Amino acid sequence: MTSALRNAAPMAVVLLIVVVVWYLGAVWLNFDVTQNLADDDATFWDIVRGTMRQDRPLLPAPHQLVAELASSVFGQPPDSVKSLVYHAGVTALAACLGFLIALALGTALAVGIVHVRTLDRSLMLWIITSQTIPVLAIAPMVVVVLGNIGFTGLLPKSLIAGYLSFFPIATGLVKGLRSPDPMQRDLMRTYSASRAQIFAMLRWPAAMPFLFPSLKVAATLALVGAIVAELPTGAQAGLGARLLTGSYYGQTLQIWAALFMAAFLALLAIAIVDLCQLALVRKRGGRL
Amino acid sequence: MPPDTAMLGAPAVATTLPVVRAKNLSVVFDSHGQRTVALSDVSVDIARGNFVSLIGPSGCGKTTLLRAIADLEQPSAGTLIVNGTSPGQARLNRAYGYVFQAPALYPWRSVERNVMLPLEIMKMPRADRQRRADRYLDLVGLAEFRRRFPWQLSGGMQQRVSIARALSFEPALLLMDEPFGALDEITRDGLNLHLHKLWRSTGMTVIFVTHSIPESVFLSTRIVVMSPRPGKVVEVIDVDLPDERELELRESPEFLRVAHRVREALRAGHSYD
Numbered sequence: 001m002t003s004a005l006r007n008a009a010p011m012a013v014v015l016l017i018v019v020v021v022w023y024l025g026a027v028w029l030n031f032d033v034t035q036n037l038a039d040d041d042a043t044f045w046d047i048v049r050g051t052m053r054q055d056r057p058l059l060p061a062p063h064q065l066v067a068e069l070a071s072s073v074f075g076q077p078p079d080s081v082k083s084l085v086y087h088a089g090v091t092a093l094a095a096c097l098g099f100l101i102a103l104a105l106g107t108a109l110a111v112g113i114v115h116v117r118t119l120d121r122s123l124m125l126w127i128i129t130s131q132t133i134p135v136l137a138i139a140p141m142v143v144v145v146l147g148n149i150g151f152t153g154l155l156p157k158s159l160i161a162g163y164l165s166f167f168p169i170a171t172g173l174v175k176g177l178r179s180p181d182p183m184q185r186d187l188m189r190t191y192s193a194s195r196a197q198i199f200a201m202l203r204w205p206a207a208m209p210f211l212f213p214s215l216k217v218a219a220t221l222a223l224v225g226a227i228v229a230e231l232p233t234g235a236q237a238g239l240g241a242r243l244l245t246g247s248y249y250g251q252t253l254q255i256w257a258a259l260f261m262a263a264f265l266a267l268l269a270i271a272i273v274d275l276c277q278l279a280l281v282r283k284r285g286g287r288l
Numbered sequence: 289m290p291p292d293t294a295m296l297g298a299p300a301v302a303t304t305l306p307v308v309r310a311k312n313l314s315v316v317f318d319s320h321g322q323r324t325v326a327l328s329d330v331s332v333d334i335a336r337g338n339f340v341s342l343i344g345p346s347g348c349g350k351t352t353l354l355r356a357i358a359d360l361e362q363p364s365a366g367t368l369i370v371n372g373t374s375p376g377q378a379r380l381n382r383a384y385g386y387v388f389q390a391p392a393l394y395p396w397r398s399v400e401r402n403v404m405l406p407l408e409i410m411k412m413p414r415a416d417r418q419r420r421a422d423r424y425l426d427l428v429g430l431a432e433f434r435r436r437f438p439w440q441l442s443g444g445m446q447q448r449v450s451i452a453r454a455l456s457f458e459p460a461l462l463l464m465d466e467p468f469g470a471l472d473e474i475t476r477d478g479l480n481l482h483l484h485k486l487w488r489s490t491g492m493t494v495i496f497v498t499h500s501i502p503e504s505v506f507l508s509t510r511i512v513v514m515s516p517r518p519g520k521v522v523e524v525i526d527v528d529l530p531d532e533r534e535l536e537l538r539e540s541p542e543f544l545r546v547a548h549r550v551r552e553a554l555r556a557g558h559s560y561d
Contacts, residue, residue, distance in 0.1 A: 188409075287439065
C-alpha cells in the first residue's frame with residue numbers, strides 16, 4: 001500500500017508532463033490550419049484557443065480526445081456500430097482466439113523441439129524465418145486465400161493474430177522445458193519415470209517461470225495481429241476498421257480514440273495474464 | 289562370471305547374496321576424443337543390511353561407482369549386479385533410493401508433495417501416498433514442515449526432505465552421494481546421528497559416498513577406500529565398532545584406531561601416482 005502511494009506521486013508528475021507537452025504539440029501542429037481558417041482580425045490567443053476546437057485536428061488536444069472517448073464508449077449502446085466498445089469487442093474476440101491458437105501451436109512446437117532431435121534441428125530455422133516476414137505483407141494473402149475457400153471474418157483474423165504471437169510462446173517454452181538441471185532429471189531416471197511423467201511432473205512445471213513473460217508478450221502481439229488483420233481487408237468492424245475509416249475520412253479524433261482503446265485492451269490482456277500468474281504463485285506457496 | 293549368474297538365477301538363496309556385486313568393473317568416459325578412466329578394474333561386494341562407505345579424494349571414482357550401481361553411468365567392462373539383476377533392471381524395479389549431493393527438491397512442490405513425488409510416479413493411491421509422506425517426514429523430524437516449500441527450509445532440512453523422499457517408497461537399497469557435503473559441521477553431526485538411527489531401525493543396505501573420514505567411520509560397517517587416476521579400490525576396512533553408536537564414540541580409542549587405518553589407506557592410495 002505504501003509502495004503504491006510512493007509510486008503515485010512520480011506517476012502523476014509524468015502524466016502532468018505528458019499532458020502539458022501534448023497541449024503544446026496540439027497548438028504547434030494545428031496552428032497553421034487554424035490561422036488560415038481564422039478571421040483576419042483574430043489575435044494570436046484567438047488562434048491558440050481555436051487550435052483546440054478543430055473538428056479534424058492534426059493532433060487533437062487531450063480534452064477533445066477524452067470527450068470523444070466518453071461519447072463513443074458511454075454515449076452509445078454497446079451493440080451499436082457507433083460504439084467503440086462494440087469495435088473493441090470484435091477485435092478482442094479475434095485476439096483472444098488468436099492467442100489460444102498461438103498457445104496451442106507454440107506449446108506443440110516447443111514439446112516437439114524438446115523431445116524430437118530431428119525437429120530440434122529442422123524446426124527452429126523455420127520458426128525464426130516465419131517471424132522475418134512482415135505481418136502486413138502476409139495478412140492480405142491469408143485473408144484472400146481463406147476468403148476463397150469460404151472462411152471470412154473471425155477465422156482469418158485469429159490466424160494472423162496467432163501467427164504473430166506463437167513465436168514468443170514457442171521460444172519461451174523451449175527454454176523453460178529445458179531448464180531442469182541434470183540432478184533433477186537424474187532423479188526422475190532413478191524412479192524409472194516415463195517421458196510423459198517427466199514432462200508432466202518436471203519439465204512443464206519447471207517451464208512456468210519462462211512461460212508467463214512469453215504470454216505477456218504474446219497477448220499484446222495477438223492484439224496487434226488482430227488489428228493489422230482488419231486493415232487490409234476492409235473490415236466492417238473492429239479497431240482496425242475504425243483506424244482505417246478514420247484515416248479515410250480524416251477523422252483524427254476517431255483514430256486516436258481507437259488507439260487509446262487498443263492500448264487499454266493490451267493493458268487488460270496483461271492484467272489477465274498477471275492474474276493467472278498470481279493464482280499459480282499462490283498455489284506454489286509464494287514463488288513462481 | 290558364470291558362477292555368479294548361476295547363483296543369481298536361484299531366488300532361494302537370493303537373501304544371502306550380496307546386494308551389489310562389482311567384478312573387474314571399469315567405467316571410461318570418452319568426450320571429444322579425451323579418454324578418462326573413472327573406474328579401473330574395481331571388484332567389491334556389498335552384503336545385505338550393511339552400511340558401506342566409499343571414501344577417497346576427488347577423482348577416485350566413488351561417485352561414478354555409485355552412479356553405475358544406479359544405472360546413471362554405463363560400465364565399459366566387467367560385471368555389475370544389483371539386487372540380483374543388471375543395474376538397468378534394478379532401476380526399472382525401483383530397487384534403490386538415491387540421495388544426491390544437493391537436495392534436488394522441486395521448488396514448486398510443497399515438502400510433503402516432494403516426498404510423494406516417487407509415489408505419484410509409481411501410481412500409489414492417494415491415501416497411501418499421504419500415509420507414507422506423513423510417516424517418513426515424521427521419521428526425519430520434519431512432520432510440522434510438510435506444508436512448507438523447499439526454499440523456506442534450511443539446507444540441512446532440505447537434505448532431510450530428500451532423504452525422506454528416497455525412503456518413501458521403501459527401497460531395500462539406499463544410495464547416498466555425499467549428501468551432507470555442503471552442510472556445516474554441526475548440522476552434519478546431527479544428520480549423521482539421525483541417519484545412523486534410521487539405518488538401524490530400517491535394516492536397509494546403505495552405500496554412502498563421502499570424503500570425510502570421521503563421517504565414514506561413524507556410520508559404516510565397512511569402508512571401501514579408493515584412490516584416483518585411475519579410480520580403484522585400495523583397501524576394504526571392516527569397522528568393528530558397536531552397532532549402537534552415539535556421537536561421543538568419535539573420541540574413543542577404538543574409533544580413532546579405525547580412523548587411523550582409513551587415513552593410512554588413503555595415504556597409501558595417494559602414493560600410487
